[in-house]
Amino acid sequence: MDSLATSVAAIFEFPIDFAGQKKAHDLLSRCLSLGVLASIVAGIFTNSIHALVYTFAASLVITFVAVVPAWPAFKQNPQSFLPVKYDL
Amino acid sequence: MFNLANRVQVLLNQTLTAVSVLTAAIALISVVQLYFAGVWSIDTTSISNVKAIALLKNLRSFGALHGKPKENSKIAFDLSADLTPLFHWNTKQIFVYLTAEYEGKLAGLSSRVTYWDKIITRREDATLSLKNARAKYLVWDVEKSFRGRNATLRLEWSIQPYVGAFVLGETLVGEDFAFASVKRKS
Amino acid sequence: MNLREQLTQLLTLAYVFLSAFVAWKALGLVTNSHSPIVVVLSGSMLPAFDRGDILLLWNRDQQARVGDIVVYEIADKSIPIVHRVLREHHSTEKQLLLTKGDNNMQDDLPLYAKGQLYLNQKTDLVGTAKFFFPKLGYVTILLTENQYFKFGLLGLMGISAVLTSE
Numbered sequence: 001m002d003s004l005a006t007s008v009a010a011i012f013e014f015p016i017d018f019a020g021q022k023k024a025h026d027l028l029s030r031c032l033s034l035g036v037l038a039s040i041v042a043g044i045f046t047n048s049i050h051a052l053v054y055t056f057a058a059s060l061v062i063t064f065v066a067v068v069p070a071w072p073a074f075k076q077n078p079q080s081f082l083p084v085k086y087d088l
Numbered sequence: 089m090f091n092l093a094n095r096v097q098v099l100l101n102q103t104l105t106a107v108s109v110l111t112a113a114i115a116l117i118s119v120v121q122l123y124f125a126g127v128w129s130i131d132t133t134s135i136s137n138v139k140a141i142a143l144l145k146n147l148r149s150f151g152a153l154h155g156k157p158k159e160n161s162k163i164a165f166d167l168s169a170d171l172t173p174l175f176h177w178n179t180k181q182i183f184v185y186l187t188a189e190y191e192g193k194l195a196g197l198s199s200r201v202t203y204w205d206k207i208i209t210r211r212e213d214a215t216l217s218l219k220n221a222r223a224k225y226l227v228w229d230v231e232k233s234f235r236g237r238n239a240t241l242r243l244e245w246s247i248q249p250y251v252g253a254f255v256l257g258e259t260l261v262g263e264d265f266a267f268a269s270v271k272r273k274s
Numbered sequence: 275m276n277l278r279e280q281l282t283q284l285l286t287l288a289y290v291f292l293s294a295f296v297a298w299k300a301l302g303l304v305t306n307s308h309s310p311i312v313v314v315l316s317g318s319m320l321p322a323f324d325r326g327d328i329l330l331l332w333n334r335d336q337q338a339r340v341g342d343i344v345v346y347e348i349a350d351k352s353i354p355i356v357h358r359v360l361r362e363h364h365s366t367e368k369q370l371l372l373t374k375g376d377n378n379m380q381d382d383l384p385l386y387a388k389g390q391l392y393l394n395q396k397t398d399l400v401g402t403a404k405f406f407f408p409k410l411g412y413v414t415i416l417l418t419e420n421q422y423f424k425f426g427l428l429g430l431m432g433i434s435a436v437l438t439s440e
Contacts, residue, residue, distance in 0.1 A: 014092040021089035028099060032106050040113055047177045049114070049250045056110065060103060068095050093434075111407065149383055151391065181322055183358070183376065187340050192363070199363040200340045207376060209321060225381070230363040230370060230392070246341045248322045253405050256341050 020074030028067045035059025115252030118178035122247075125173040128257050133243050135186070135263040137166040142234065142268040143226070151228035159233045160226040161267055163188075163203055167218040169243055169259065175211040182208045183246040184216070186223075190239035190267075193231065201227045203241075234267035241265060307333035307401035312345050313411030314356055318375030319343075326412030329356065331401025337369045338362060338395050343403040344373060349387050354400055357382055362395075369395035 016024065035056055043052030089095055141164075144157040151158040167186070174182050185205035191198055203223040208214050241263045247255045301310045314327040322343075323329075331345055338344055342359045357373040360381055364370070370392035374381040383391070393399065416423040 012092055015090050024089055024095065025098070028102060032102050036106050036109055036113075039110060040117075043114070043177055044117070049177050052110070052114070052177075056106075064099060067099060068092065070092070115405075149380065153389075153391070183322070183341065185341060192365070194365075196366045197364070199361070201361040202340055207321065225360070227361065244341055246343075249406055251407055254343065254403060256339060 014070040016070050016074035017077050017079055019077040024067050024074055028063060031059065031063040031066060035063065111251055114178055115249070118176060118249060118252050119255065121176045121178075122174075122255060125176070127173050127255075129260055130169075130171070130173065131260040133167075133169040133259040133261040135165060135167055135241050135243065135261060137164075137220070138241060138263060138265040139164045140265055140268040142270045144270055145226070145228075150226060158228050159270055160228050161234055162226055163223045163241075163265070164220055165204075165218070165223075165241070167216055167221060167243070169216045171208065171214040171216070171245060171259075172211055174245060174247055175214060178249045178252055179247055180209075180250045181248045182214065183248065184208060185244050185246075187242050187244055188227075188239040188265075189242065190234075190237050199230065203227060233270075236267055236269050238264055238266050305330075305332050305334070305401060307331045309345075309354065309400055312354055312356060312400070312403075313414050315353075315415070316356075316375075318377050319356060319358070320377040322376055323356065323406075324409070326409045326415055328407040328411045329403040330405035330407075332404045333399065333401035335402055337364055338371055338399070338402060344371070345400040345403065346373065346393055346398045347400055348385065348390075348398070355382070355385065356403065363392070364395075371395055371399075 036059075038059060039052045039056040042055040043049055089098060141162045143160045143162065145160045146152050146155075146157050150160050165186070169184075171182060171184065183205065184207075185202050187200050187202050189198065189200045203225060204221065205224060206216075243259045243261065245257055245259070249255075298310075302308055304310075310331050312329045312331060314323040314325055314329065317325060329343070329345070335342075338359050340359050340362055343356065344359055345354045345356050347354050355373075357375045357378075359371050360374040361372040362369055371394075372381055372383070372392055386393070417427070
């Protein structure tokens, strides 16, 4: 039961390597902060709070697409593990 | 960040923080905008031609208790006001209401009652011009009768935001009138 | 998973729930209200408030103002009502209020207890609404009223608990 669950979970894992993780995290923070600022500016200049909401929703979608899928750009530095050695 | 679920989780957490920042920013900026629009010193209001009527009512819904009739007050008035400065990007609606403030029997006792109110949802509707408008509500006092006392009518407002803090205020106009005495039974 | 891992998981879960509880009680202390966050349940204050809107309450005002939006509970009934103050009569120690919902034709007198003509500001009020956030509370309404949502959410939680090993 446990191994079935782990193998099902492994299908949905979509891993990225460590350098990619750092890149993804930085991209996430920057995209979201930019989104917040852009939303506030959009809202004030159009004097409409709906502009703010839509701009923020758009920035959320962009961030999601940029960070969540395992893009090849995040897999440029794969971890090189030592070859398996049997010492009997 | 190593797997999909983790990335979604981090995204959701950061989104929560972002939304809190946005909320705080909107709430703060709105209040600052109101301050610069000078909404706490609107003096373009005019309340005039106030006529007061007194009625005796027997129902509990008009303040009558234990079968004793209760004195109710009603007014007619002219009102003109310009409340457009109250509308900004974070204004969902304005609640405008006409209040009468009067003293009680002893010092320190005071009351404020609402005769008329209106909900304004658009900036275009924010200029009021009423002639001989009748009060929406009959008002009764916590005492048995109004005793022909004097009261001050004021136009007050309350801004309901899309998100943020509620803001209340008064316009800088007060009109005095005297409560009528009971002349006829209803 | 051995016993130690399972107990550690349980402890982490307990931490999450307890810290939420402590935060709620702390907010109640700061605002002096026993229910500092209220979800609007009825449409009696439309178009200002709709079901699911969230209000943050403050209960340290000396006296309420006409036009304030207050939350009150009638003596024995535990349902909080969110309405606006229509009239107030006060002395230096006590204040009596009459409330009315914006979307209601008449004031709240029929809602009060038998023989009660006014609300007592000190004892009947849960707090005055100071801060508003739209629609976030709709999740709680769905949870309590919609059966499909409740089971769907429990199902999702169950699936994620099985699929993730942490």
